[in-house]
Amino acid sequence: MQKGTIFLTVVALGIGVLVWLLPERPESNDIPPHILLHDIGSGTRFYSTDQIASMLIGRDPSLQLIDVRDPEAYDKFHLPGAVNIPLKNILQEENIDMLSGEEQQHVFYSNGTLRANQAWVLTKRMGIKNTFVMQGGLNHWIETIMNPPYPPSSAPSQAFDLYDFRVAAGSYFRGETAAPVKKQKAPVKVVPRRKKKVTVSGGC
Amino acid sequence: MGPLVPQGIISPEWDFIIALVIGIGFGFILEGAGFSSSRNLVGLFYGYDFVVLRVFFTGGATAAAGILLMDYFGWIDIGQLYVQPTYWGAAIVGGLIMGLGFVTGGFCPGTSFAAASIGKMDALMFVVGTFLGAFLFGETYPLIQNFVNSGYEGGIKIYDSLGMSRGLFTFLLILVAVGMFYFVPVIEKKVRKPEY
Amino acid sequence: MGKIHLNSNHWAALLLLLLVVPGFIFSHRPLQYYPVSEQEILEEVLAMKDALTPGEVRKALRSGDPSVVLVDLRTPAEYVIGHLGGAVNIPVFDLLQKENLKMFGDTTKTFVLYADNEVNGCGPWMLLRQLGYDNVKVMLGGYDFYITGKPMPKEIEGKCYDEHPRYDYASFFKGNRADVQPKKTPPKVVIPRNKKKVTVSGGC
Numbered sequence: 001m002q003k004g005t006i007f008l009t010v011v012a013l014g015i016g017v018l019v020w021l022l023p024e025r026p027e028s029n030d031i032p033p034h035i036l037l038h039d040i041g042s043g044t045r046f047y048s049t050d051q052i053a054s055m056l057i058g059r060d061p062s063l064q065l066i067d068v069r070d071p072e073a074y075d076k077f078h079l080p081g082a083v084n085i086p087l088k089n090i091l092q093e094e095n096i097d098m099l100s101g102e103e104q105q106h107v108f109y110s111n112g113t114l115r116a117n118q119a120w121v122l123t124k125r126m127g128i129k130n131t132f133v134m135q136g137g138l139n140h141w142i143e144t145i146m147n148p149p150y151p152p153s154s155a156p157s158q159a160f161d162l163y164d165f166r167v168a169a170g171s172y173f174r175g176e177t178a179a180p181v182k183k184q185k186a187p188v189k190v191v192p193r194r195k196k197k198v199t200v201s202g203g204c
Numbered sequence: 205m206g207p208l209v210p211q212g213i214i215s216p217e218w219d220f221i222i223a224l225v226i227g228i229g230f231g232f233i234l235e236g237a238g239f240s241s242s243r244n245l246v247g248l249f250y251g252y253d254f255v256v257l258r259v260f261f262t263g264g265a266t267a268a269a270g271i272l273l274m275d276y277f278g279w280i281d282i283g284q285l286y287v288q289p290t291y292w293g294a295a296i297v298g299g300l301i302m303g304l305g306f307v308t309g310g311f312c313p314g315t316s317f318a319a320a321s322i323g324k325m326d327a328l329m330f331v332v333g334t335f336l337g338a339f340l341f342g343e344t345y346p347l348i349q350n351f352v353n354s355g356y357e358g359g360i361k362i363y364d365s366l367g368m369s370r371g372l373f374t375f376l377l378i379l380v381a382v383g384m385f386y387f388v389p390v391i392e393k394k395v396r397k398p399e400y
Numbered sequence: 401m402g403k404i405h406l407n408s409n410h411w412a413a414l415l416l417l418l419l420v421v422p423g424f425i426f427s428h429r430p431l432q433y434y435p436v437s438e439q440e441i442l443e444e445v446l447a448m449k450d451a452l453t454p455g456e457v458r459k460a461l462r463s464g465d466p467s468v469v470l471v472d473l474r475t476p477a478e479y480v481i482g483h484l485g486g487a488v489n490i491p492v493f494d495l496l497q498k499e500n501l502k503m504f505g506d507t508t509k510t511f512v513l514y515a516d517n518e519v520n521g522c523g524p525w526m527l528l529r530q531l532g533y534d535n536v537k538v539m540l541g542g543y544d545f546y547i548t549g550k551p552m553p554k555e556i557e558g559k560c561y562d563e564h565p566r567y568d569y570a571s572f573f574k575g576n577r578a579d580v581q582p583k584k585t586p587p588k589v590v591i592p593r594n595k596k597k598v599t600v601s602g603g604c
Contacts, residue, residue, distance in 0.1 A: 009382055011413045012265070015420070016378035019272045020371045023431060027283055030433045033531060034496055040523035041492040077570040088446055091438055112562035113519045118445050121526045122438055139566045146572045174572070273420060278429025 029127030036125055045120055046135040047107055049144045050162065053169040056080060064104040065134075068119045069111065079109065079141070080173070090119050099128050109134035109141075146170045210284050231318050240319040242310025242326070249307045252397040254388040261381040268374045292355025435532040444529060450537045452512060454546045457539050460512075461485050467508060473515040473524055474543065484514065484546065495524050504533045511535060517542035518562050 039045065055063045056079070065082035067074045074084040085095050087110075099106050108116035108131065116133045123131045134141075143149075148166035151159035208214040214222070237259050238244045247253025274280040306312050311319060311330050319327030345352070363373035444450065452460075460468045461484065470487035472479050479489040490500050492515070504511060513528075515521040518540050525538035539546070541561045 005385075005409075008409050008413060009385075011416065012378055012382050015269050015273075015416070016265075016375040018420075019269050019378075020369075020375035022272060022276050022371050024369055024371065025275065025282075025431050028432075029283060032433055033527065037493065037496050037524070037527055040527060073565075088442070091442055110563060111565045114522055114562040117519050117522060118526065121523055122442060122445075125434065125530065126438060137562075138569055142567045142569060142572060270419075273423060276429075277423040277427040279423070 030125055031127050036121075039124055040121065045124075045131070045133050047132050048135055049141045050165065050169075052079075052107065052109075052134050052141075053145050053173070054165070057169060057172055062103070062105050064106050066099075066106055066108050066119075067110070068108050068115050073111075077138075079138075082109070085119075087115050087119055090122060096123075096126070096128070099123055099131060102130055105130050105132055107132045107134050110137050112137040112139055145173065207280055207284050210286075211281075230314070231321065234315055234318040235322065239315045240322055240324070240327070242319070245312070245315060246307055246310050247397070250398075251391050251395040254384075254392060257384060257388065261384055265374075265378045265381045268377055272371060272374055287359030287361065289359050290355075290357040291353060292357065294352050294354065297351075434530040436530050441526060441530055445526065450525070450529070451518075451540050452537055454539060454541050455551060457484070457512060457514075457546070467510055469509050469511050471511050471513045472543075473513055473521060478516070482547070484543070487514075492520070492524055495527070501531075504528060504536060507535055509535065510537060512537045512539055514539040514546070515542055516544050518545075 052063070052065070056065075063081075065079050067078050067082045067084045068087045068090065069084075070086055071084055074082075074086075078084065089095060108119045110116045113133060113135055116137060120131050120133045136144075145166055148163055148170065151163050209216060209219060209222075234240065238255055239259070244253055244255050248256045271280060271282065271285075275282045302312065309316075309326070309330055311327055313334055316327045316330035316334065320331050341348075361370070363370045366373065457470070461470075470484050472483045472487040472489045473492045473495070474483075474489075475491055476489055479487075483489065488503075494500060511533075513521050513525050513536060515524075518538070519542075521538045521542055525536060528536045545561060
């Protein structure tokens with residue numbers, strides 16, 4: 001028997017015993033803490049209410065809103081197309097399965113940001129990639145989309161464009177008419193007309 | 205960190221380039237191990253040459269132990285590796301066809317390419333046959349679809365089915381491999397290699 | 401050289417050992433990233449026991465209790481401009497550095513995290529809790545609310561400031577949500593146009 005053969009046999013068996021004795025890692029998709037911290041610290045998880053509004057109006061099929069409030073609050077009011085997963089049920093298996101789907105972006109919202117953010121931290125830790133948070137929640141939704149503040153006259157023109165968009169989106173979600181949404185991309189000329197309208201309504 | 209492509213460390217566009225590099229290496233090793241000779245390959249069947257068994261057992265045992273160790277070190281994540289799903293019906297019939305072809309023709313798909321590259325005519329016909337077979341499969345797929353998908357079990361793993369830990373299974377695999385290396389020469393000595 | 405002859409077997413075994421030994425020395429991946437399960441964290445998050453109101457923090461600061469340490473998660477620049485009394489500055493991305501984790505490991509002390517708002521404080525708090533540090537608490541409202549000096553409004557006392565519904569959402573929509581659906585009709589208008597186009601091209 002060759003010396004080399006015996007040596008190789010010992011090495012192979014040694015590695016085998018080593019592998020046998022290694023403690024087995026429990027199966028989980030948890031992401032490392034430093035990656036989770038990086039995601040928590042950076043704001044890449046946030047969608048603004050304006051982005052969500054324009055996605056809803058455009059009927060973006062990749063958007064799936066998720067209402068993490070209680071069922072009672074959800075029944076009273078929820079954004080169009082949102083499904084209800086109360087925060088306390090978020091770890092249930094069927095919900096995790098649904099959130100793990102990679103073809104849609106799952107955007108959490110609640111009254112504010114906090115609860116949605118907590119849902120996001122939990123799902124992110126579990127290695128679920130496509131979850132996001134609507135920044136400001138429904139409070140901010142009302143303040144920006146349904147009841148936008150009129151920009152000061154010194155504001156840049158983008159602020160007025162944004163205001164126009166918000167007014168149009170607000171009327172869309174109120175169910176008045178969808179037409180202004182498409183006019184929103186029209187040239188800046190539209191702006192003075194809008195201004196008049198607003199002052200008139202203020203006079204009333 | 206790994207696996208590199210599913211984790212996004214290497215973008216999927218690089219898949220083909222990496223496949224090319226690994227393929228060149230694989231062909232090099234096949235040729236170097238003598239797998240381009242059909243006499244070496246069918247020796248496993250007649251019992252005069254077990255080089256195929258040695259190479260594949262070494263490869264399998266090394267890869268299994270290496271992946272487990274790397275998972276432990278945190279260099280690779282076993283949970284993210286792709287596991288080829290099991291179809292019992294197709295696996296059994298496919299295995300029979302492949303084994304029959306292997307022992308009559310003297311090549312398996314990979315080695316036929318290695319042998320064709322050094323200019324063996326029979327291997328070249330093998331390659332042509334491979335493409336014809338793939339074409340026929342594609343054309344007749346609607347007819348045999350039910351059979352191809354029969355006995356679906358998902359990505360099952362042998363150590364789960366046997367109810368043992370993967371570490372123990374790998375140890376047994378290495379043990380069997382080492383046992384083979386000592387036992388196989390005994391058969392080789394008894395069976396005389398035919399002279400051509 | 402004549403005495404020690406290394407064949408290819410030896411090289412292969414050596415290479416393997418060179419991989420395995422450094423692996424064991426430099427292996428840093430723990431068996432589990434998080435000692436606390438998602439379910440436990442979810443229950444804590446729902447109970448909000450570790451959330452202190454600004455009033456409680458103020459009281460603790462006045463009492464001069466040395467076991468309470470405030471941790472400022474904002475950037476160093478914000479910290480220099482103004483921070484709560486005795487607060488330590490740990491910018492959020494430095495949270496998991498060794499010396500900071502060592503500090504949180506001191507079980508005789510209670511650490512109260514705060515950021516500019518409670519959302520930015522909650523994520524790091526959840527991360528530390530998941531890593532098993534149970535002497536870490538978070539301040540509700542955040543720095544921005546604290547420095548206003550206002551007490552928490554009565555109706556949200558002890559709850560999340562951010563999550564309080566500031567509006568009656570449904571009133572902004574007045575049951576018009578049903579009207580949103582008929583707006584699925586505009587796409588129908590588009591379809592005949594397409595049909596016409598097809599027939600025209602067929603005529604060509």
